[in-house]
Every structure is written in C-alpha cells, then in structure tokens.
Amino acid sequence: MYHADEEVGTEMSKFVDESSKAAVDCPVEQVKWALLEKEDSEYARLLDGVMDVMSVLEEDIGATSVIPRTKQHLYGQVIALRVAQEDHLETGEAMVIPLIRGNLSVECQLEAVGALLLDHEFDDQSWVIDWISQYLTLKENGLLRDLDSYARQAQPVA
Amino acid sequence: MATENIHTLENPIDVIPLIHKAFRAVSDRTEASTFDDVLALNEAFAF
Numbered sequence: 647m648y649h650a651d652e653e654v655g656t657e658m659s660k661f662v663d664e665s666s667k668a669a670v671d672c673p674v675e676q677v678k679w680a681l682l683e684k685e686d687s688e689y690a691r692l693l694d695g696v697m698d699v700m701s702v703l704e705e706d707i708g709a710t711s712v713i714p715r716t717k718q719h720l721y722g723q724v725i726a727l728r729v730a731q732e733d734h735l736e737t738g739e740a741m742v743i744p745l746i747r748g749n750l751s752v753e754c755q756l757e758a759v760g761a762l763l764l765d766h767e768f769d770d771q772s773w774v775i776d777w778i779s780q781y782l783t784l785k786e787n788g789l790l791r792d793l794d795s796y797a798r799q800a801q802p803v804a
Numbered sequence: 805m806a807t808e809n810i811h812t813l814e815n816p817i818d819v820i821p822l823i824h825k826a827f828r829a830v831s832d833r834t835e836a837s838t839f840d841d842v843l844a845l846n847e848a849f850a851f
Contacts, residue, residue, distance in 0.1 A: 703845055720845065728831050735824045746817045755816035762823070781826040789813045790822055797816070 681741045688734045695727035760797030 702720055746755065763778075764771050775794055779787050813819055837844060 699845075724834060728835055731827065731831060735827065739821055739824065743817055743820055747815045750817070752816060759816045759819050763819070778823055778826040781829040782822060783809050786809060786822055786825075790819065793813055793816060793819050 681737065682745065685734065685737045685742065688730065688737055692727070692730045692734050695723065695730050699723045699727060756797050759793065763794060763797055 699720065702716065702723065746758075750758070763775050765774055770776075772794070775790060779790060782790060834845065
C-alpha cells in the first residue's frame with residue numbers, strides 16, 4: 647500500500663525547481679518549505695514503521711495462529727504506523743499539493759501524476775488505477791479515468 | 805482525516821487525495837482486523 651506514496655516522494659521532487667525554492671523571500675513561503683523538509687522525516691518515520699511491522703510478520707510467517715503477545719505487538723505497531731501515515735498524508739494535502747499546484751504547469755503535473763498512475767514496467771500499466779478505483783465513488787472514478795486518459799496523452803512515447 | 809468524496813479535479817495534482825483515500829481505506833481495514841491472520845496482514849503490507 648505504499649508503492650504510490652513512495653513514488654510521490656521520488657517523482658514529485660524531481661519536478662520542483664530548486665531555484666524557485668532558493669528565491670523565496672516571503673516568510674510564509676519559507677515556513678512552507680521548512681514544512682516540506684519536515685515531511686521528509688515523516689516519510690522516513692513511515693518507512694521505519696512499515697519495516698517494524700514487516701519484521702514481525704516475517705517472524706510469524708507459517709504460524710497457524712498468532713499468540714496474543716504478538717497480536718498486541720502488531721496492533722501497537724499498526725496504530726503507530728497509522729499515525730505516521732496520517733501525518734504524512736495530511737502534510738502532503740495541506741502543504742505539498744498547494745505548492746505543486748502553484749509552481750508546476752498543468753503539463754508538468756500531468757507528467758508527474760502519469761508517473762504515479764501508470765506503471766510502464768508492467769504489462770498491465772493500469773494496475774495502480776484499478777487498485778485505487780475500488781476505494782472510490784462512481785464520480786471519483788470518472789475523474790480518475792479522465793485524468794488517466796489525459797496523463798497517457800502527456801506521457802512520452804516509450 | 806480527509807476522506808470526503810471529491811467532486812472535481814481542478815489541477816492534475818488534485819488526484820493525490822484520491823490515492824490517499826485508497827491508502828486510508830486499506831489502513832481502516834487493517835486496523836479493524838483481529839490480527840489473527842498473518843497472511844491477511846502480509847497481503848495488506850505487500851503493496
């Protein structure tokens with residue numbers, strides 16, 4: 647469940663122009679950039695949480711039943727991970743998305759979003775979209791499919 | 805948690821909250837699980 651999120655971290659940052667970051671004089675903008683840097687540490691915390699849970703799961707692979715102590719351990723880690731994920735997503739929604747909206751052209755945004763939604767390394771390039779769509783309303787799915795077709799047009803031909 | 809339904813995408817980047825909505829749905833399901841089934845948890849974290 648973190649594939650796309652990982653992609654956000656790698657794909658979006660390459661579209662952010664460092665010179666525009668350096669040119670920011672406004673204190674409000676400086677705070678925004680500082681929060682963006684804080685987001686890196688939130689993301690690292692998120693990955694640490696995933697690794698913690700994966701470690702417990704790997705130890706218990708093959709077990710026919712999970713002992714209560716392991717369950718408590720897992721539950722605590724999943725809750726901690728949920729908090730870390732929520733911090734990360736909320737920072738993204740409150741700070742990163744407005745910054746990208748204000749600094750990247752629609753074409754650049756389409757290219758970045760296309761890199762998130764379309765997996766050129768798989769035969770089924772739309773598997774990310776299909777995975778997301780099962781959690782969306784009919785209306786949201788329509789928006790996603792429209793964006794998908796625009797993103798495909800914006801993608802460089804392989 | 806921003807899981808309200810989204811009605812418009814004014815900018816392509818506005819698709820990100822839709823992706824987040826899927827993450828949150830999987831998290832809700834995982835959090836609500838009984839943690840009895842290691843394979844189910846593995847499936848949730850395999851992505």
